Amino acid sequence: MLRIEDTDGARNTAEASAGIIKGLRWLGLDWDEGPEIGGDRGPYFQSQRKALYDAHLARLEQAGRLYTEPNGAVRLRFLRQPITVNDQVCGAVTFAATEEPDMTLRRPDGSYIFHFVNVVDDIEMGITHVIRGEDHLSNTWKHIEIFQALGATPPVYAHIPLILNADGSKMSKRDAGSAIEHSYIKGGFLPAAVLNYLATLGWTPRSERELLSAAELTALFDPTEIHSANARFDLVKCQWFNAQYLRALSKEDLYQAALPFLRESGLPLEDEARAMAAVDSVRSKVSLLSEIPEWIGYLLREEIQMGEDAMQKLRGNPQSAQLLQVLHGELSALAQWDALSIQGATAAAAAKAAVKPGALMPLMRAALSGQMRGPDVPVIAAIIGREHSLSRLSAAQQH
């Protein structure tokens, strides 16, 4: 069930809840009841459940547990008895409950406080398990007191440790790894990879492998195995997970996933087969989708940008022009233009020029891509196509 906790009208906006829903959907997390789905325990926005809260407040009033401040705020009178939280993660934690001031349930303007509406909703919606951040542990005895005051049984609690930044400081909404949209979607991550990594922070699947699908994680999950210590967010390891998932994607799926970043980069994508081949050729070079465009620019654009190292490669060898000319000749004669044929022609050119293929390949790479790193050279030539490959080889002879 998804319930939107938007009791604070000033801070909660439609965009905020839309962001939550979008983030959950992106991660592949769904819900049986709630916004966009419906269900018979709604409404699922706390801002629409005021009548329910009024009714429960009236019951507490009848039980003599409330009093009203001069300014109109309504407070619950605590019983001042020790309360033990039986937590699935932290164990039995007892709070003396003697020092805390009585808690406010309703503000002078008639709006309700989060703690109260949460308890009411948990009762009304039949919530059995509450798994939430450890920051709520110290307040849980207050929730239990409200449950008991309403004659209800509290749910099973599991308070999980908070995730910290890499330097151990508290993670806030602006920090890397915090916001789905900003950190992951725009960062070039795959949902399954992020879900997998996040699941291993604060909980270790009892499995030989750590690369696990949502279904596998779900099957393996046991709340009593959740750790009780804070974990730090490690962006590098998260990227490693992403790289693993990237490599496992089909050619088509990888292209679809990369498409938003390709479009944003302005690369020409009219020739979809070529664009798809280009993306596929660098899958083991990158760990993020967002890195792909910079790796494949020369594969899709008409013009190439000669890098400094590539220029030096071409100029460093006095035989460059001659070697490239021999290569040009062999490649021109090819009947088939595919990586394997190109590989063969390159070997033949090297033999004809009496040099090792290892001497020719770097020159060919520099000429075709203007860079000294990238996919296999024959693959580059195959993707670029015969016409552009030959013209680049000719142009490079001028350097």
Place this chain on the structure above:
RNA sequence: GACCCCUUCGUCUAGCGGUUAGGACACAUCCCUUUCACGGAUGCGACACGGGUUCGAUUCCCGUAGGGGUCGCCA
């Protein structure tokens, strides 16, 4: 200030009285190789500190230190 949770390699962790303290990421080296990567191999590297309990503590208990959290008419 009071109260609560926590403490194993740099990071995520396995361990639940007797282990050469294991794995993953990162890092280093080597192999593979036309480049950059991928992949494979090897290496580096930890039980916060001090007391107990015990024949024996990483493991159990108590302190100390350190980290995180709560004490709202925020959620």
